[in-house]
Amino acid sequence: MEKWYLMTAAVLLGLIVRWTVSLNSYSGAGKPPMFGDYEAQRHWQEITFNLPIKQWYFNSSDNNLQYWGLDYPPLTAYHSFLCAYVAKFINPDWIALHTSRGYESQAHKLFMRATVLIADLLIYIPAVVLYCCCLKEISTKKKIASVLCILLYPGLILIDYGHFQYNSVSLGFALWGVLGVSYDWDLLGSLAFCLAINYKQMELYHSLPFFCFLLGKCFKKGLKGKGLVLLIKLACTVVASFVLCWLPFFTEREQTLQVLRRLFPVDRGLFEDKVANIWCSFSVFLKIRDILPHHIQIMISFCFTFLSLLPACIKLTLHPSPKGFRFTLVSCALSFFLFSFQVHEKSILLVSLPVCLVLSEIPFMSTWFLLVSTFSMLPLLLKDELLMPSVVTVMAFFIACATSFSIFEKTSEEELQLKCFSTSVRKYFTCFTFLPRIIQHLFLTSVITMILLTIMTVTLDPPQKLPDLFSVLVCFVSCLHFLFFLVYFNIIIMWDSKNGRSQKKIN
Amino acid sequence: MAALGIAIGGSNWFSALALGVTLLKCLLIPTYHSTDFEVHRNWLAITHSLPISQWYYEATSEWTLDYPPFFAWFEYALSHVAKYFDQEMLNVRNLNYSSSRTLLFQRFSVIFTDALFVYAVHECCKCIDGKKAGKELTEKPKFILSVLLLWNFGLLIVDHIHFQYNGFLSGLMLLSIARFFQKRHMEGAFLFAVLLHFKHIYLYVAPAYGVYLLRSYCFTANKPDGSIRWNSFSFVRLISLGLIVFLVSALSLGPFLALNQLPQVFSRLFPFKRGLCHAYWAPNFWALYSALDKVLSVIGPRGFLRCLILCALSSFMFGWHVHEKAILLAVLPMSLLSVGKAVDASIFLILTTTGHYSLFPLLFTAPELPIKIVLMLLFTTYSISSLKTLFRKEKPLFNWMETFYLLGLGPLEVFCEFVFPFTSWNLKYPFIPLLLTSVYCAVGITYAWLKLYVSVLTDPPVGKTKKQ
Numbered sequence: 022m023e024k025w026y027l028m029t030a031a032v033l034l035g036l037i038v039r040w041t042v043s044l045n046s047y048s049g050a051g052k053p054p055m056f057g058d059y060e061a062q063r064h065w066q067e068i069t070f071n072l073p074i075k076q077w078y079f080n081s082s083d084n085n086l087q088y089w090g091l092d093y094p095p096l097t098a099y100h101s102f103l104c105a106y107v108a109k110f111i112n113p114d115w116i117a118l119h120t121s122r123g124y125e126s127q128a129h130k131l132f133m134r135a136t137v138l139i140a141d142l143l144i145y146i147p148a149v150v151l152y153c154c155c156l157k158e159i160s161t162k163k164k165i166a167s168v169l170c171i172l173l174y175p176g177l178i179l180i181d182y183g184h185f186q187y188n189s190v191s192l193g194f195a196l197w198g199v200l201g202v203s204y205d206w207d208l209l210g211s212l213a214f215c216l217a218i219n220y221k222q223m224e225l226y227h228s229l230p231f232f233c234f235l236l237g238k239c240f241k242k243g244l245k246g247k248g249l250v251l252l253i254k255l256a257c258t259v260v261a262s263f264v265l266c267w268l269p270f271f272t273e274r275e276q277t278l279q280v281l282r283r284l285f286p287v288d289r290g291l292f293e294d295k296v297a298n299i300w301c302s303f304s305v306f307l308k309i310r311d312i313l314p315h316h317i318q319i320m321i322s323f324c325f326t327f328l329s330l331l332p333a334c335i336k337l338t339l340h341p342s343p344k345g346f347r348f349t350l351v352s353c354a355l356s357f358f359l360f361s362f363q364v365h366e367k368s369i370l371l372v373s374l375p376v377c378l379v380l381s382e383i384p385f386m387s388t389w390f391l392l393v394s395t396f397s398m399l400p401l402l403l404k405d406e407l408l409m410p411s412v413v414t415v416m417a418f419f420i421a422c423a424t425s426f427s428i429f430e431k432t433s434e435e436e437l438q439l440k441c442f443s444t445s446v447r448k449y450f451t452c453f454t455f456l457p458r459i460i461q462h463l464f465l466t467s468v469i470t471m472i473l474l475t476i477m478t479v480t481l482d483p484p485q486k487l488p489d490l491f492s493v494l495v496c497f498v499s500c501l502h503f504l505f506f507l508v509y510f511n512i513i514i515m516w517d518s519k520n521g522r523s524q525k526k527i528n
Numbered sequence: 529m530a531a532l533g534i535a536i537g538g539s540n541w542f543s544a545l546a547l548g549v550t551l552l553k554c555l556l557i558p559t560y561h562s563t564d565f566e567v568h569r570n571w572l573a574i575t576h577s578l579p580i581s582q583w584y585y586e587a588t589s590e591w592t593l594d595y596p597p598f599f600a601w602f603e604y605a606l607s608h609v610a611k612y613f614d615q616e617m618l619n620v621r622n623l624n625y626s627s628s629r630t631l632l633f634q635r636f637s638v639i640f641t642d643a644l645f646v647y648a649v650h651e652c653c654k655c656i657d658g659k660k661a662g663k664e665l666t667e668k669p670k671f672i673l674s675v676l677l678l679w680n681f682g683l684l685i686v687d688h689i690h691f692q693y694n695g696f697l698s699g700l701m702l703l704s705i706a707r708f709f710q711k712r713h714m715e716g717a718f719l720f721a722v723l724l725h726f727k728h729i730y731l732y733v734a735p736a737y738g739v740y741l742l743r744s745y746c747f748t749a750n751k752p753d754g755s756i757r758w759n760s761f762s763f764v765r766l767i768s769l770g771l772i773v774f775l776v777s778a779l780s781l782g783p784f785l786a787l788n789q790l791p792q793v794f795s796r797l798f799p800f801k802r803g804l805c806h807a808y809w810a811p812n813f814w815a816l817y818s819a820l821d822k823v824l825s826v827i828g829p830r831g832f833l834r835c836l837i838l839c840a841l842s843s844f845m846f847g848w849h850v851h852e853k854a855i856l857l858a859v860l861p862m863s864l865l866s867v868g869k870a871v872d873a874s875i876f877l878i879l880t881t882t883g884h885y886s887l888f889p890l891l892f893t894a895p896e897l898p899i900k901i902v903l904m905l906l907f908t909t910y911s912i913s914s915l916k917t918l919f920r921k922e923k924p925l926f927n928w929m930e931t932f933y934l935l936g937l938g939p940l941e942v943f944c945e946f947v948f949p950f951t952s953w954n955l956k957y958p959f960i961p962l963l964l965t966s967v968y969c970a971v972g973i974t975y976a977w978l979k980l981y982v983s984v985l986t987d988p989p990v991g992k993t994k995k996q
Contacts, residue, residue: 026913027666033906040898041555131894138898162666410555417551424544 022154027165032146035172038414039141043134043182046406053123057405059133059185060123061089062101063115069098070105071118074269078280083118092283095266096220100190104136137181137189145193146172152200152378159381166425170388171377173421175414176395180367183407188367191221192374198231199350199378203343207235207251208258215262222284226357226371230349233334237341289363291318295492296366297397297499298359299325305493318362325360329507333514344382345514350375352510359503366401366496369394383438383513384426389464390506392419396471397499399478400492408479432457441516463505470498541665542653542674546646549678550639553688557635560893561691565634566624567591568603568691573620575600576607580783584792588620594796597780598725606637638687638695645699649677652702652864655709655829669867672914676863677702681884681907682856685900690890692853697727698860704737705836705861709829713745717769721776728797732843732857733836740832741769830865834984837861841879841977852890855883855973870919875979877915878930881908882972885937889962897945933972940968 022028049057068084068091069077077098080086091098108115115121115129153167181189194217201210214231217224235255242248270276291300291310300322304310309318333349354372358364373394380387395415402411422428434440434457446453478491487493570589578586583593583600593600607618613633617625653670665671687695700723707716720737723730746769749760784793840858859880866876884904891900916925926934944961948954 024666026909030906030910033902033909036902037552037899037906038555040902041552041559044558044895127895409557413551413554417548420544420547420551424541 022161024161024165028150028154028168031165031169031172032150034169035146036138036142038173038417039138039178039182040134042178042407042410042414043137045183045410047130047133047183047185048405050405051125055088056123057185062185062187063121063124063129063133064089065091065098065101066105066108067116067118067121069102070109070116075276078270078276078283086283088122090283092286094219094222094284095270095280096216097187100140100187100220107136108132133185134182137185137187140187141181141189141193145189145196148193148196148200152196153381155200155204156381163381163425166421167381170380170418170422170425173414173418174373174377174391174395175411175418176370176373176391176398178414179395179402179407179411180370180398183410184367184401184405186367188221188370191217191224192370193217194220195224195227195374196378198227199347199375202231202234203346207238208254211235211255211258212262215259216266219263219266223368223371226354226361226368227350227375229330229334230337230346230353233337233349234341234346237338240338241341286363287319290315291322291362292364294366295400295489295496296364297369297496297503298361298364299500299504300360302497302500305497322360322362326356329360330356333511336514345517347375347378348510348514348517351379352507352514355503355507355510359500359507366398369397380422381426383436384422385428385431385464386437386506386509388419388422388426388428389467390502393467393471393499393502393506396475397495397503399475399495403478432461438513438517442512445516467502474498541671542650545674545678549684550642553635553639553642553684556684556688556899557632559689559899560891560896561631561689562890563591565626565631565691568634568693569617569625569630570620570623571595571600571603572607572610573618573622575604576611576618577620581787581789584784584789584796586620589623592796594799596725596728596797597784597793598722599727602726609633609637634691635688638691638693641693642687642695642699644696645683645702646678648699648702648706649674651706651710652677655706656864656867666914667917669918672918673863673867675914676866676911677860679907679910680856680860680863681903682853682859682880682887684903685887685891686853686856689896689899690853694853694856697723697730698856700726701730701733702860702864705829705833705864708740708832713741714768714772717741718772718776721773725776725780729854729857732854733839736832736836736839739835742766744828744832745769830868833861833865834980837865838977838980838984841973841980845974845977852886855879855886859883866915867918870922870925871983873915873919874925874930875976875983877912877925878934878972878979879976880911881934881937882969882976884908885941886965886969886973888941889965901941933975936968940964 047057047059049055049060072083076084078091080090084090105116111132112128115124115132149171150168153164153171156164156167159167177188177192180186194213198210198214198217201207201213203210211231214224214227218228236252239248239252239255242251244252264271267277267280270280292298292304295301300309313321330353333352337345337349351372354375358368358372373391376387376390376394380391392415395411395418399411402408431437434443437457437460439456443453443456474491474495478495481491483490566589570591571593574583574586574593586592610617610630610633614627614629616622616627617630617633619625653674656669656673683695683698686692700719704716704719704723707713707719717737720730720734724734746762746766747757747760748762748765749757781790781793784790837858840854840861844854844858859876862872862876862879865872867873884907888900888904891897912925919925944964948961953960
């Protein structure tokens with residue numbers, strides 16, 4: 022492509038930001054006895070390297086499940102095994118059974134950070150570049166800008182390279198899945214997505230849109246002919262990939278059940294810690310966790326989740342299109358995040374990825390959402406002492422989006438994709454012309470609130486009676502934002518192809 | 529909202545570039561820093577806690593004050609902000625004190641003073657004419673020059689990782705050059721005089737300034753064929769220039785003259801006063817002498833710029849006790865020439881790429897390895913590709929020999945950084961990577977120097993009244 026050097030520059034910039042963030046602290050640094058996610062990942066390398074597969078998910082004298090037991094699907098375990106293999110060559114002390122607990126050193130940190138970077142380089146970054154290069158109807162400059170902005174998204178960088186996780190692997194696989202499925206490479210796409218699910222079970226948040234989209238495609242091709250063939254092929258691909266990943270654990274029923282028990286801990290409550298979803302915010306007013314019995318909680322959560330994502334999914338099945346697919350990914354993931362069971366604040370990344378994908382279509386709202394999503398993780402980032410990199414990366418992301426997409430000039434109804442909706446509403450209320458202005462004012466209020474809350478959390482001490490005041494405020498404010506975005510994205514989906522084909526895309 | 533949009537939006541790319549690189553500098557705060565960090569902390573302590581009469585005598589730490597007085601006053605000003613960050617750093621006895629607040633303050637002071645550099649780049653961009661430009665923003669010479677200067681690899685790693693204050697000093701130099709382009713010679717002279725009293729290493733390029741001011745400012749007119757019109761000499765201008773230099777020097781050295789400390793100050797500034805001074809000035813001046821003749825007939829700020837770069841490069845080549853960081857003295861002004869002509873672009877790229885690579889040994893720690901490689905790749909691919917695109921209508925920038933040489937830097941880095949440390953020679957001859965790097969880069973820098981020399985000598989002497 023022309024201007025390949027600008028694309029290279031964008032990718033290299035993304036890499037530099039990632040590595041410089043990784044020079045900072047990680048989760049649980051210097052905090053015995055439990056440490057944090059960094060120690061969890063190191064521990065999994067220790068377990069997978071030293072113990073036979075059959076013992077990975079079971080409690081034993083060598084494998085204390087209370088101390089960061091494995092609770093991700095087998096692919097994570099295999100990845101840890103691979104990393105441990107490399108670690109053995111460099112310094113076996115890092116993964117020695119029992120004695121390496123809480124091991125911390127500069128060299129080890131370098132190694133761990135390098136594993137994240139390599140995984141990112143191999144899986145996530147190529148997917149992003151390919152995705153943006155394949156975008157239709159936009160100029161080369163905008164494609165490069167998209168790559169830059171997506172790679173600069175602070176949430177993923179801060180969690181993966183700061184806190185320490187491997188979200189780029191699962192999100193990268195999911196993105197390959199989206200790519201495959203959007204460009205009619207259905208089998209490869211589903212294979213990639215199955216790998217994503219088998220890396221982190223939270224990717225199930227994205228599974229319904231994939232299912233509906235592919236089902237819709239089969240229906241369109243006609244269930245009597247090509248559609249049926251496609252459906253069977255897809256089913257086989259999915260089953261085969263699951264069998265391949267879980268092969269060592271399918272030998273005994275008890276093995277499979279134990280892994281499932283570790284992946285879906287239904288014994289734990291509706292939510293843990295502070296997370297920006299409905300249940301946590303609602304519990305500010307009413308402590309439902311304590312009032313309602315356990316199974317009722319699960320039922321309510323299930324009902325709300327599915328009720329909120331049903332309309333979009335049904336629409337996707339009936340009218341499958343890549344654009345509808347992307348937006349349904351957003352709204353489904355957001356519904357799951359807001360209403361589901363045992364959600365962690367990092368799960369917002371599962372919503373952020375699809376929003377990054379629609380960045381070039383609705384730059385203003387996407388940028389706004391991505392800023393809020395990073396803000397919602399503020400308590401976690403402050404705990405990890407990542408204030409400086411957070412502020413810097415958020416500002417860098419904001420400047421990149423603002424200059425590349427001129428977001429503040431794109432707030433008309435047409436550009437917010439709300440034209441159909443507004444026209445429909447104007448049939449009943451002729452004076453409904455103020456939507457863009459409201460949204461602009463809301464944006465300004467939102468940014469000011471977020472900045473104020475950040476300053477307050479950093480500088481002030483919470484009152485003694487309410488020690489979690491600021492965390493709860495952050496979660497509550499973020500939750501309100503997310504509800505607003507849920508409504509917004511659902512509006513776009515539902516009002517989309519009323520005159521879908523006749524609408525020209527303006528970019 | 530629209531006003532905010534326009535302010536932040538696409539029309540203000542310069543601010544976006546400047547803000548972007550500032551944010552990158554903030555991200556570099558936790559990186560490795562060299563002993564220069566302690567040097568400057570020590571100077572903060574000396575200037576804050578001791579009276580002026582002690583500044584050039586204090587020797588508790590091995591890093592004694594060896595910059596001219598203006599820099600000492602600069603540290604003094606900084607120290608008054610430093611006391612709000614961490615009072616302990618201002619204690620002369622606190623050797624190697626580097627609390628997190630000290631680090632934060634020092635790093636921020638470099639980032640903050642770079643504002644002068646940003647302003648200087650802005651002024652330099654005004655002096656570039658964009659006639660060659662396409663409609664595309666990224667192909668405009670102004671844009672390319674801004675990126676080459678603001679995001680300069682050498683400055684980033686020397687100032688914001690290794691730790692120095694070259695940013696604002698280079699800003700002063702670039703600003704004085706820009707003033708010459710804008711025909712504001714007195715300001716340019718004043719800025720350079722001030723610069724000299726901040727860091728005396730800029731004496732290397734003083735001949736260029738002297739010759740140019742004499743030739744193009746004191747002689748107010750030229751004959752039609754470009755040579756000197758001897759009767760147009762203006763004594764007024766000469767005197768005013770002399771007055772500027774005198775006043776600035778008085779302000780700087782005056783207090784020390786009054787305290788009878790001038791010899792001590794000079795012994796700190798020029799630590800090998802006798803023999804070596806002559807030794808390193810001689811080849812420099814000799815190198816310049818042969819070009820003086822030609823130089824005198826090259827008029828205009830462009831000629832001055834070439835002369836300055838030649839001075840800087842010659843001193844780098846033949847000087848004594850030259851630090852590899854001094855290559856920045858030549859690289860930054862050369863950027864201004866590179867967006868003008870294809871020949872200059874070619875020389876610039878060879879000089880910059882090898883010069884920047886020669887800075888690699890400064891960062892020898894493992895966590896900084898990816899940073900220096902990726903940042904170098906970023907700057908090199910951008911500079912080569914953007915200049916190639918700018919001059920695509922002319923003949924290719926590099927011949928096969930030059931391309932091979934530049935590509936050879938890749939394998940060299942792989943060998944020195946990744947292969948050699950694991951071989952058995954690493955214990956017996958640990959200096960080999962450094963030796964290889966120095967020799968390989970010396971070839972490139974010498975080649976660039978020769979090419980620049982030749983292009984100055986073979987340029988048509990007739991003074992086309994170029995605006996640039």
